[in-house]
Amino acid sequence: MTGLSEKEALKKLHLNGPNIIKQEAGRSSWIVLLEQFKSPLVIILIFASLIAFMLGEVKESLAIGTILVINALVGFFQEYRAETSIAALKNLTAPRATVLRDGIKKLIHADKIVEGDVLLLEAGDIVAADAKLLTTSRLQINEAILTGESVPALKKISEDKSGKVFMGTSVTNGTAEAVVIATGMSTQLGHIAHLISTAKVELTPLQKQLEELGKTLLYLCIVIVLLVALIGFFRGISGSNLLIFSISLAVAVVPEGLPAIVTVALALGVERLSRKKALIRKLPSVETLGSVSIICTDKTGTLTTGNMRVRELWTTEDDSSLLIKATSCCDAELFNESEKGTGDPTELAILIAAREKGISRKTIEEKNGRKSSEPFDSERKRMSIFRNDGINYVKGAVESILSICTLEENQKKEILKQTEKMTDKGLRVLAVATGKTAEEKNLLFSGLLGIADPPRPEAMEAISLAKIAGITPIMITGDHPHTAATIAKEMGLLEENENPEGKVHSRATPEEKLQLVRFWKEKGHVVAMTGDGVNDAPALREAHIGIAMGKQGTEVTRQAADIILTDDNFATIVAAVHEGRGIYQNIRKAVMYLLMGNLAELSLVVGAILLGLPIPLLASHLLWINIVTDALPALTLLMDPLTDELMQEKPRSPKEKMVGKKQWMQIFTVGFIEATCCLILYAYLLKSHSIESARNIVFTTLVTSQVLRTFGARSRTQVFWKLGAFSNLWLIVVSILTIFIQVTLHYIPLTQKMFELIPLTLENFELILPVALIPITLIEMKKILFSKH
Numbered sequence: 001m002t003g004l005s006e007k008e009a010l011k012k013l014h015l016n017g018p019n020i021i022k023q024e025a026g027r028s029s030w031i032v033l034l035e036q037f038k039s040p041l042v043i044i045l046i047f048a049s050l051i052a053f054m055l056g057e058v059k060e061s062l063a064i065g066t067i068l069v070i071n072a073l074v075g076f077f078q079e080y081r082a083e084t085s086i087a088a089l090k091n092l093t094a095p096r097a098t099v100l101r102d103g104i105k106k107l108i109h110a111d112k113i114v115e116g117d118v119l120l121l122e123a124g125d126i127v128a129a130d131a132k133l134l135t136t137s138r139l140q141i142n143e144a145i146l147t148g149e150s151v152p153a154l155k156k157i158s159e160d161k162s163g164k165v166f167m168g169t170s171v172t173n174g175t176a177e178a179v180v181i182a183t184g185m186s187t188q189l190g191h192i193a194h195l196i197s198t199a200k201v202e203l204t205p206l207q208k209q210l211e212e213l214g215k216t217l218l219y220l221c222i223v224i225v226l227l228v229a230l231i232g233f234f235r236g237i238s239g240s241n242l243l244i245f246s247i248s249l250a251v252a253v254v255p256e257g258l259p260a261i262v263t264v265a266l267a268l269g270v271e272r273l274s275r276k277k278a279l280i281r282k283l284p285s286v287e288t289l290g291s292v293s294i295i296c297t298d299k300t301g302t303l304t305t306g307n308m309r310v311r312e313l314w315t316t317e318d319d320s321s322l323l324i325k326a327t328s329c330c331d332a333e334l335f336n337e338s339e340k341g342t343g344d345p346t347e348l349a350i351l352i353a354a355r356e357k358g359i360s361r362k363t364i365e366e367k368n369g370r371k372s373s374e375p376f377d378s379e380r381k382r383m384s385i386f387r388n389d390g391i392n393y394v395k396g397a398v399e400s401i402l403s404i405c406t407l408e409e410n411q412k413k414e415i416l417k418q419t420e421k422m423t424d425k426g427l428r429v430l431a432v433a434t435g436k437t438a439e440e441k442n443l444l445f446s447g448l449l450g451i452a453d454p455p456r457p458e459a460m461e462a463i464s465l466a467k468i469a470g471i472t473p474i475m476i477t478g479d480h481p482h483t484a485a486t487i488a489k490e491m492g493l494l495e496e497n498e499n500p501e502g503k504v505h506s507r508a509t510p511e512e513k514l515q516l517v518r519f520w521k522e523k524g525h526v527v528a529m530t531g532d533g534v535n536d537a538p539a540l541r542e543a544h545i546g547i548a549m550g551k552q553g554t555e556v557t558r559q560a561a562d563i564i565l566t567d568d569n570f571a572t573i574v575a576a577v578h579e580g581r582g583i584y585q586n587i588r589k590a591v592m593y594l595l596m597g598n599l600a601e602l603s604l605v606v607g608a609i610l611l612g613l614p615i616p617l618l619a620s621h622l623l624w625i626n627i628v629t630d631a632l633p634a635l636t637l638l639m640d641p642l643t644d645e646l647m648q649e650k651p652r653s654p655k656e657k658m659v660g661k662k663q664w665m666q667i668f669t670v671g672f673i674e675a676t677c678c679l680i681l682y683a684y685l686l687k688s689h690s691i692e693s694a695r696n697i698v699f700t701t702l703v704t705s706q707v708l709r710t711f712g713a714r715s716r717t718q719v720f721w722k723l724g725a726f727s728n729l730w731l732i733v734v735s736i737l738t739i740f741i742q743v744t745l746h747y748i749p750l751t752q753k754m755f756e757l758i759p760l761t762l763e764n765f766e767l768i769l770p771v772a773l774i775p776i777t778l779i780e781m782k783k784i785l786f787s788k789h
Helices: 006-016 029-037 040-054 058-079 085-092 188-198 205-235 239-253 258-275 285-291 319-327 345-356 361-367 398-402 409-424 457-468 481-491 510-522 534-542 555-560 570-610 619-629 631-637 644-648 661-688 691-712 729-745 749-755 762-788
Strands: 096-101 104-109 118-122 130-142 170-182 278-280 294-298 309-315 370-377 382-387 392-396 428-435 444-452 472-477 504-506 527-531 545-549 563-565
Touching: 029 040, 029 058, 040 058, 040 205, 058 619, 118 130, 188 510, 188 534, 205 239, 205 258, 205 570, 258 278, 258 285, 258 570, 258 631, 278 570, 285 545, 285 570, 294 510, 294 570, 309 319, 309 345, 309 409, 319 345, 319 361, 319 392, 319 428, 319 444, 345 444, 392 398, 398 409, 398 428, 398 444, 409 428, 409 444, 409 481, 457 472, 457 481, 457 570, 457 644, 472 481, 472 510, 481 504, 510 527, 510 534, 527 534, 527 570, 534 545, 534 555, 545 555, 563 570, 570 619, 570 631, 570 644, 570 661, 570 691, 619 631, 619 691, 619 729, 619 749, 631 691, 631 729, 661 691, 661 762, 691 729, 691 762, 729 749
Parallel strands: 294 472, 294 527, 472 504, 527 545, 545 563
Antiparallel strands: 096 104, 096 118, 118 170, 130 170, 278 563, 309 444, 370 382, 382 392, 392 428, 428 444
């Protein structure tokens, strides 16, 4: 065998291109930054800032501009996480490879490999391209990055998958020669890279809701500004004054603190979830979890412990005797006083069971060394070790062992019956036998070992909780369909006589996983998908929530995911869903609280214009209210603790509006009450006070009213003292602090100048406090009345 000539190789390289995984062109950082300014809310504020600047209102213009810049930078740094999934795939490919060229063994850069090259493989190599085996000697390949299976695959000369090696996989044992059949994007790894780049990335439910809310506020702003301009025109108000009114209205209608509120809510969720062993890579994913209705999950390591265990023995002798024989036929090695080790997971399970009976493989090797051995291969489906005591210890598939044992027909039937019982329980069954020569024939049958990866107890509980919460868990596994269905029933994922179709998927390919996600998305569900191998990356990226395994997962999968589980546990996913639902509930409370305040400000300004009164609040007052005295109390609503009732509700529909008809009715009612109280107070004050003094009192009255109203915003149905007066200590602390800061503004020369304020008198406070208490009193009285009915 000579391989290709250098001339042939060069010609093919020019024709087909280098052996690399191509990275699709992404968005530039400038595009990502500019996209932060396209939301309707931001457009309103840009116009307001420009108009203020043109009219010489530099202070207001700079304040609005600062908000815009901070908001844009926060969004930019969240979004500009370069799509590194394909870059991570590149890192999996071999930098160099050994090939035959012109009959000479050469070490070349992997990107120079072409179809027809002959690869020379040995233990420790990363396979540089997809290739078909020409010769092989006990070759074993770790294909975990493609299949998720941790057990190395035994390779042989054949026309099927077992006769091929794939780019990015690694040689764990043996040697081989293989002819390259695919390079670069034509390889299995390249195909997955293409699937990753073509998987759709959609806006999260929260992003869609905020976009819709922004449009609603934009239309509302346009209508109100036009209405006020019309009234002002007929009243003979000058153009410059009308523009100042317009700025005030734009500032009043837009909740400037909203982007910060949402970011903080999600960041708090990230911090809480990290304590529950879930690391969030993409901030909006935290809230999306609350909408999840389908969880597609791997079985191994997520629903199960990921550690094989001997769960059942059947023998004609005693259990210890069977375990001694099984241990005598093992190559794996357990670490001292640990359940971890090196070697085949099935053998490690046998060694753990043996150790519990006081049996040590090390002792067996020291006292009863090996004379010869025959390793496991896929044709014989067994292995054997002939030891110094003159006994040949053999273990393997039941059919393989039975074919070399001396047994009566009725004995065979009994063994097969016991095997069927074990497989019905979802166990992998191994048979053990012994002989008196190194030859594998005329053996004495010893017994059966039923081995399985035990379910995580907390995962079984989490499946039950997920079902109560209206979430459908779907299991994806490499097991045989019958075994998979049995395990699904044991886990509580399937009822006893339930058809596994649709809920249990066996041996799914990357395309099938992708199709599964798309199928449920088309049905209107919000889909979460777990994965650990490279083959899972496209489906993870396509899903609304991609969940990677932190312990077992590959770097490619982690890069494609939204969330990484540090404990690889299904129960953590369900806990994260609970957190997501709580975050959405708290964000909705905060948004409604802000909008009630904005509507109160808007109604107060519009009401004053309609009544022919001077403008009651300056643009700087409105900005201060929206950014500081509204936003700080709203932030404390995000600290409200989660309730267990959240997981007894069905998943929220992605189509459900964060602020629907019912919520808008509540916003208008409360906003109107608050505005009416302040407007009546303002009209009353203008009779005996200067405009400056009346504005001062109304400014602080509105702030105090909104801070007190935070207590009523915690629940739509329960009065705040029933929720636990001290269950949200931050709310109490921030409320006191906000009112203190607001009052202090009136006495500091710098802030007096900034906001055109004068000191308040004791007489003023006698008016401020009673008026500020009216809205919260009416809100809580309504709750009491409705609870009685």
